[in-house]
Amino acid sequence: MPVHNTDVAAIFEEIADLLGLDGANEFRIRAYRNAARTLGQLSQPVADLIEAGKDLSELPDIGDDLAGKIETIVETETLPLLEELEDKIDPAMVELMDVPGLGPKRVRTLHDELGITTRADLKKAAEAEQIRAVEGFGEKTEQNILEGLDEIGEERRRLLASVEPVATSLVAYLEEHDAVGQVDVAGSYRRRKETVGDLDVLVLSDDGAAVMDHFTGYEDVVDVASKGEMRSTIRLQSDLQVDLRVVSSKSYGAALLYFTGSKAHNVALRDRAIDEGLKINEYGVFREEDERVAGETEEEIYGLFDLPYIVPELRENRGELEAAAEGTLPDLITSDDLCGNLHTHTTGSDGRNSLDEMAEAARERGLEYLAITDHSPAVAVAQGLDADALREQMNAIDELNRNLDALRVLKSIEVDILKDGSLDLPDDVLEDLDLCVCSLHTHLGLSEEEQTERVLAAMDNPNFHILAHPTGRRLNERGPIAIDLDRIMEAAVEKGCFLELNAQPKRLDLNDVFCKRAKELGLKVAIGADAHWKSGLDFLGYGVDQARRGWLTPDDVLNTKPWAEIEGVFDR
Numbered sequence: 089m090p091v092h093n094t095d096v097a098a099i100f101e102e103i104a105d106l107l108g109l110d111g112a113n114e115f116r117i118r119a120y121r122n123a124a125r126t127l128g129q130l131s132q133p134v135a136d137l138i139e140a141g142k143d144l145s146e147l148p149d150i151g152d153d154l155a156g157k158i159e160t161i162v163e164t165e166t167l168p169l170l171e172e173l174e175d176k177i178d179p180a181m182v183e184l185m186d187v188p189g190l191g192p193k194r195v196r197t198l199h200d201e202l203g204i205t206t207r208a209d210l211k212k213a214a215e216a217e218q219i220r221a222v223e224g225f226g227e228k229t230e231q232n233i234l235e236g237l238d239e240i241g242e243e244r245r246r247l248l249a250s251v252e253p254v255a256t257s258l259v260a261y262l263e264e265h266d267a268v269g270q271v272d273v274a275g276s277y278r279r280r281k282e283t284v285g286d287l288d289v290l291v292l293s294d295d296g297a298a299v300m301d302h303f304t305g306y307e308d309v310v311d312v313a314s315k316g317e318m319r320s321t322i323r324l325q326s327d328l329q330v331d332l333r334v335v336s337s338k339s340y341g342a343a344l345l346y347f348t349g350s351k352a353h354n355v356a357l358r359d360r361a362i363d364e365g366l367k368i369n370e371y372g373v374f375r376e377e378d379e380r381v382a383g384e385t386e387e388e389i390y391g392l393f394d395l396p397y398i399v400p401e402l403r404e405n406r407g408e409l410e411a412a413a414e415g416t417l418p419d420l421i422t423s424d425d426l427c428g429n430l431h432t433h434t435t436g437s438d439g440r441n442s443l444d445e446m447a448e449a450a451r452e453r454g455l456e457y458l459a460i461t462d463h464s465p466a467v468a469v470a471q472g473l474d475a476d477a478l479r480e481q482m483n484a485i486d487e488l489n490r491n492l493d494a495l496r497v498l499k500s501i502e503v504d505i506l507k508d509g510s511l512d513l514p515d516d517v518l519e520d521l522d523l524c525v526c527s528l529h530t531h532l533g534l535s536e537e538e539q540t541e542r543v544l545a546a547m548d549n550p551n552f553h554i555l556a557h558p559t560g561r562r563l564n565e566r567g568p569i570a571i572d573l574d575r576i577m578e579a580a581v582e583k584g585c586f587l588e589l590n591a592q593p594k595r596l597d598l599n600d601v602f603c604k605r606a607k608e609l610g611l612k613v614a615i616g617a618d619a620h621w622k623s624g625l626d627f628l629g630y631g632v633d634q635a636r637r638g639w640l641t642p643d644d645v646l647n648t649k650p651w652a653e654i655e656g657v658f659d660r
Contacts, residue, residue: 091162092308093127093134093309094253094326099161099170100124100154104174108192108200109181117192122149126440129623135162135572145394147384148621169182189229189566197222204536207612211237226533228570236567243470245283246328247563249593249630254326255287256307261353261574265302267295270340275348278400280633282596286329288347296334314597322537339371341385352405358571360393360409401636406604409540418641423632427650429504429625431525431556431616433589438464440621443484443497449622451495459498460485461525461616464512466504473501475517480519496651502556508532513554513587518551523658525588525616528569529554536570543576550660554614554646555580557590557597565594573602575634584660586646589638591631592618603638614646624644 126149127134136154144155161167199203201222202213213219219230230273255273262271272291277284296317302313303320313321320499335343346354361368366375372383373392377520382388387397395412402408411417433439433448451459463472471549473481482499489497499521504512514525518524526546546552559568580587587606592595606613614632617624642648
């Protein structure tokens with residue numbers, strides 16, 4: 089069975105988690121995470137590179153040792169180090185990392201400080217208000233842990249970005265068969281939600297048996313849970329479950345609408361059908377019991393209710409049906425609308441590619457401008473730039489721009505907001521930049537009032553332009569910080585600042601609800617890739633997905649405009 093890049097990356101991530109639980113050196117842990125990140129973004133299958141005799145140690149963050157481990161995984165589908173750590177670490181401690189907001193470092197801290205090794209221990213300590221007393225936690229975190237424990241057992245969800253290559257490969261495989269007319273991945277994947285559960289796949293075909301034979305014969309299948317002529321369920325090597333349904337042409341649109349969801353959208357549409365004496369389900373729209381009046385396409389079904397087509401990203405029952413009826417659906421942003429990226433890292437701090445390499449990658453993607461936003465000194469692990477180093481980088485950018493004609497590189501910084509609300513670099517340096525991206529990386533456990541006032545104080549600085557990843561969340565790792573984002577957004581409008589929609593797949597922060605709120609306030613959002621390597625610029629697409637779910641049009645997004653049109657908005 090072939091070993092994919094995602095498989096190797098998953099093993100490295102698991103090793104990093106287990107090393108964290110074991111109290112290993114942070115730099116060793118980071119090495120495995122960085123390697124996993126590299127593999128996750130690699131365009132070529134690492135197995136093919138090995139077969140071609142390529143030196144894997146030449147890849148970013150892959151030295152000789154890790155290159156050898158990758159070869160071992162490709163050859164054996166496992167790694168002795170992983171097995172050693174699995175034997176060493178208590179499985180109950182591993183399970184603690186399933187609690188939202190608890191990563192290996194926090195689990196280790198709770199183990200060392202309170203002797204917590206099981207979920208039962210964790211719940212008992214949280215209910216006894218012992219966790220809030222541990223340094224780095226606090227009352228809010230304690231409450232989040234209790235809520236997270238209540239959520240355990242709900243559907244396991246994966247990052248959209250991690251599921252996409254799996255889904256893309258499967259669709260391409262299914263389309264190879266002559267009996268397959270159309271393939272769609274429905275559900276939350278089609279609605280481009282930030283996380284995805286199981287995959288629901290629809291196939292248009294008149295030969296269900298042939299399609300199912302082809303489907304269950306996919307090389308990544310490790311288990312066939314069920315197999316029929318019209319529906320089958322498999323589990324892939326990635327442990328992702330896939331349900332496939334074969335649908336005829338007369339019902340395909342109805343099935344696609346039904347299985348795309350959301351449930352709330354479907355219920356609201358069903359209520360409209362009932363009001364008109366109709367019944368709608370996955371097989372079509374019917375008058376009486378057997379008179380089919382629509383079902384072949386989604387457009388046909390919406391049209392039956394005098395509604396225009398509603399794109400999947402909007403189907404959450406947040407007013408889209410009403411807007412459709414009123415003719416006020418937004419003309420949503422697309423990736424083609426983006427002119428530049430306003431969040432980029434290089435080897436100046438914790439990026440994996442040089443200034444020149446990131447500029448070339450941006451030019452290749454057709455971007456008109458690229459803001460270089462390496463970290464400031466407060467993020468010690470990122471080896472951020474002090475004032476002197478930043479001025480050196482500014483000079484290098486000036487020199488680079490003299491030799492560029494299709495791209496403008498912007499002088500910027502991701503400057504930390506310190507605990508007291510001041511910025512991490514002197515104003516006389518910051519004011520010489522094209523713009524400043526400001527962020528929170530420390531003291532994330534402050535109370536909502538303290539955190540909000542901290543950001544509001546920072547926004548008083550005229551060098552504050554964009555608030556990066558505003559809630560600090562990391563999907564499947566930690567929840568949002570305690571902060572009054574409504575107050576922040578209202579202040580941003582008043583002061584002439586902006587909020588970022590961070591497109592890094594583990595962040596996607598702002599979420600869709602806050603994107604819509606920003607739109608309502610007239611606050612423009614900046615979509616930033618937060619790219620730490622060349623292919624990280626492709627994260628912009630996930631940011632656009634999130635923006636679309638938040639009802640954003642090109643006019644709602646700052647970096648859909650050429651630099652000449654927005655340069656002045658940063659002059660406060």
